[in-house]
Amino acid sequence: MGSHNISNNIKSLRFHNGEMTQAELAEKVDATRQTINAIEAAKYSPSLELALKIADTFDVPIGDVFWLEK
Amino acid sequence: MSKQEIYAWTSLLSSIAILGFYGITVYGLPESLSGIESDLTSLFVKVFLFAFVVELAIGLFKSKDQVEKDERDNLIAGKGFRNAYYFLNAGLILLISQIALGQFVENAGIAFTLPNIMHMLVGALFFASIINRATQIYFYQRM
Numbered sequence: 001m002g003s004h005n006i007s008n009n010i011k012s013l014r015f016h017n018g019e020m021t022q023a024e025l026a027e028k029v030d031a032t033r034q035t036i037n038a039i040e041a042a043k044y045s046p047s048l049e050l051a052l053k054i055a056d057t058f059d060v061p062i063g064d065v066f067w068l069e070k
Numbered sequence: 071m072s073k074q075e076i077y078a079w080t081s082l083l084s085s086i087a088i089l090g091f092y093g094i095t096v097y098g099l100p101e102s103l104s105g106i107e108s109d110l111t112s113l114f115v116k117v118f119l120f121a122f123v124v125e126l127a128i129g130l131f132k133s134k135d136q137v138e139k140d141e142r143d144n145l146i147a148g149k150g151f152r153n154a155y156y157f158l159n160a161g162l163i164l165l166i167s168q169i170a171l172g173q174f175v176e177n178a179g180i181a182f183t184l185p186n187i188m189h190m191l192v193g194a195l196f197f198a199s200i201i202n203r204a205t206q207i208y209f210y211q212r213m
Contacts, residue, residue, distance in 0.1 A: 026137060027136070030140065031137055031140040031141070031142075032074075032136075032137050032138075032139070032140050032142070032143070033072075034071075034072040034075070034142070035140050035141070035142040035143075038142060043212070043213045044142055044213045046141070047141050050141060
């Protein structure tokens, strides 16, 4: 899966976007709250489509949300 | 816990209950355990009913706004079906080779009558279902 080397800052972005909850973000991107939680915890790497939807929700480039750990 | 994960748990429980009930009904228990046969049968029926009621409750109280299943659920379901498929394949190959062995080797001590084969196939199907759901639960915990 390669889930351990993709980091993200969804938690911080949620906080800076009106303290959006995981459930609210999940609803906006058509995912379950558990999936958002798993992505935040870097346990699950989302598909490109979901990653783009998340970036789009925060109105930032995808590279600002997800990046590869070096 | 997501709805799909709850469904995985209830399905696992009901598969175990049905397999247990089926096994007791068809083969019975060894002589030493015959005293608990009715208790065990009643337990399997209760577990099955519990799983059924939980699934019914989830189905009735589902919210229209909430997403019920997404790509992660589909990925995990795929892993479950993959493992169940491997098990079923291995089981069928084993069964066929056992039948062939019984056919060609005299006094192999294996009696594969049609009802016996049917019971084994039904058992293999429920085992495959258990493996499917157990795999899903494992991955729900892990990712």
